[in-house]
Amino acid sequence: MTNQDLLYHYFSNSLTAEQEVVFRKLLETDAEFKAEFEYENNLKKAIKSHESDVMKSKLKGFERNLNAKKLFIFNYKYLAVAATLALLIGWFGYNSIFGTNYSNLYASNFTEYPNTVYTITRSDDSNTIEREAFIAYETRNYQIAIDKFDAIPETSQKSYMSFYKAQAYLGLEDFGNARRLFQQVLDENNEFQGESTWYLALIAIKSKDKDQAITYLEKLISNHFYNKDKAKELLEKLN
Amino acid sequence: MESVQENITVEDLKEGSDLLFKRIYEDNRDKFINFARKYRLSEDDTIDVYQDAYIIFYNNVMQGKVEVFTSSISTYLFSIGKYLIFDKMKKNNKTINPDFDLSLIRERDTLVDASFDLDQDELTTEQVLLKKHFSTLGKKCQELLTLFYYRGYTIKDIILASDYTSENVVKSAKSRCMKTLKERINSNSND
Structure with a gap:
C-alpha cells in the first residue's frame, strides 16, 4: 500500500485498524508524508468553509423569501376578510x-x-x-x-x-x-x-x-x- | 409539519434537497426565536445564531458525523443553538443571571450528540489561500474534491453519485484537479 493509498483511505474514512497504525507511525516519522497530509487536511477544512458559505447564502435567501412571504400573507389576510364578508352576504x-x-x-x-x-x-x-x-x-x-x-x-x-x-x-x-x-x-x-x-x-x-x-x-x-x-x-x- | 420532520432521515438530508432544507429551516425558525428570547439577544443576532447552528448541523450530516438521528431535528438545532448562544454570551461577558455559571453549560456533553463537530475556528492563512483557489476551479473539479474531502466519499461512492465511469477516471481526474490547485496556489505565491 502506497502512502497515497493511506491518505486516500484516511480521507474516505476507510482506514482499517492495521492501516491506521501505519498511518500514525508515518505521521510521526515521515516529514514528507506529514506535509502532504496537512495539505490535504487543510484543503478539507477550506472546502468545509466553502460549503458553509454556500449554505449561509442559501439560508439568507430562505430568510429573504420568508420575509417576502410574510408580506404576501399579510395582504392576503385582507383578501380573506373580504371573501368572508362576501360569504356572509349569501354568496x-x-x-x-x-x-x-x-x-x-x-x-x-x-x-x-x-x-x-x-x-x-x-x-x-x-x-x-x-x-x-x-x-x-x-x-x-x-x-x-x-x-x-x-x-x-x-x-x-x-x-x-x-x-x-x-x-x-x-x-x-x-x-x-x-x-x-x-x-x-x-x-x-x-x-x-x-x-x-x-x-x-x-x-x-x-x-x-x-x-x-x-x-x-x-x-x-x-x-x-x-x-x-x-x-x-x-x-x-x-x- | 412536525410529523414530516420526524420522518426525515439522515439519508434524505444527504441527498441535498434545497426544498427539504428550506422546510426544516422554516419549521424551526420561529420556535428558535421564541426559545432565544429569554437570553435577550436581538432578533438579528438570534437569526445569526440560528443560521450558524443550522450550518453546523448541515456540515455534520453531510460529513457523515451523524449516522442516525437519535432525537428530532429540532432538538439537534436547539441543542447546537443553545451552545452557540452561551458561547456568544460568554465571549461578550454577558450573564443570564448572577447565579448562573456559564462554564457549566459549555461542556460538550450538553449536546444531543457528543460526536458532533462544533468547529467554527478561523481559517489559517494556508486554508484561506486554498479556499480562494478552490473556488476558481471548474465546477467538475469542485464537485469531485467536495465529494472526496468534504463528504468523505470513497471512489466507488463517487462513481455512483456522478457520471464518472471507472475508478481510474476518478483517480486521474482528482490528480488533475489537485495539480491545477497546487499550480494556482504556487503562481499566487510567486506574484
Whole structure:
C-alpha cells in the first residue's frame, strides 16, 4: 500500500485498524508524508468553509423569501376578510370548494419543467453565471439557481429566465414569487406563455382559488396547445 | 409539519434537497426565536445564531458525523443553538443571571450528540489561500474534491453519485484537479 493509498483511505474514512497504525507511525516519522497530509487536511477544512458559505447564502435567501412571504400573507389576510364578508352576504358559489382535495390535485398534476433552453455539456468548461444557474436548477439546488439568475447582468438577461426562475421558486414552494414571475412572462409576452398559464392554474389550485384556476385553464385550452388535454381533465374535476 | 420532520432521515438530508432544507429551516425558525428570547439577544443576532447552528448541523450530516438521528431535528438545532448562544454570551461577558455559571453549560456533553463537530475556528492563512483557489476551479473539479474531502466519499461512492465511469477516471481526474490547485496556489505565491 502506497502512502497515497493511506491518505486516500484516511480521507474516505476507510482506514482499517492495521492501516491506521501505519498511518500514525508515518505521521510521526515521515516529514514528507506529514506535509502532504496537512495539505490535504487543510484543503478539507477550506472546502468545509466553502460549503458553509454556500449554505449561509442559501439560508439568507430562505430568510429573504420568508420575509417576502410574510408580506404576501399579510395582504392576503385582507383578501380573506373580504371573501368572508362576501360569504356572509349569501354568496355561496364556493360550495364545492370544500369537496375538492386541492393539494392532491396540485401534486398529481405538478411536474417540474425540464431545462430545454440551455445545454450543459461535460466538455463545456465555461463558467458563465447562466450555466451555473441551470446546473443548480437541474440538480434541484433551487435557492442557488435563483441567486444565480439574479446575479446575471441585465445585458445578458434572456427572455426565458423569468420562467425558469419561477420554476425554481415553485421548487421551493414559494408560490407568491413563482406567481409573480409567471404573470410577468404573460405580461411581457415572452416564450412559455402556455406553460406559464398552466403553472399559474396549478398555483391557483394549490391556493384553493377555484375561480382563478378555472380562468387560467380555460385560457390555456382556448389559446395554447401545452397540456391542453390535462387542462380539460382538470377543469372537469374542478367543475 | 412536525410529523414530516420526524420522518426525515439522515439519508434524505444527504441527498441535498434545497426544498427539504428550506422546510426544516422554516419549521424551526420561529420556535428558535421564541426559545432565544429569554437570553435577550436581538432578533438579528438570534437569526445569526440560528443560521450558524443550522450550518453546523448541515456540515455534520453531510460529513457523515451523524449516522442516525437519535432525537428530532429540532432538538439537534436547539441543542447546537443553545451552545452557540452561551458561547456568544460568554465571549461578550454577558450573564443570564448572577447565579448562573456559564462554564457549566459549555461542556460538550450538553449536546444531543457528543460526536458532533462544533468547529467554527478561523481559517489559517494556508486554508484561506486554498479556499480562494478552490473556488476558481471548474465546477467538475469542485464537485469531485467536495465529494472526496468534504463528504468523505470513497471512489466507488463517487462513481455512483456522478457520471464518472471507472475508478481510474476518478483517480486521474482528482490528480488533475489537485495539480491545477497546487499550480494556482504556487503562481499566487510567486506574484
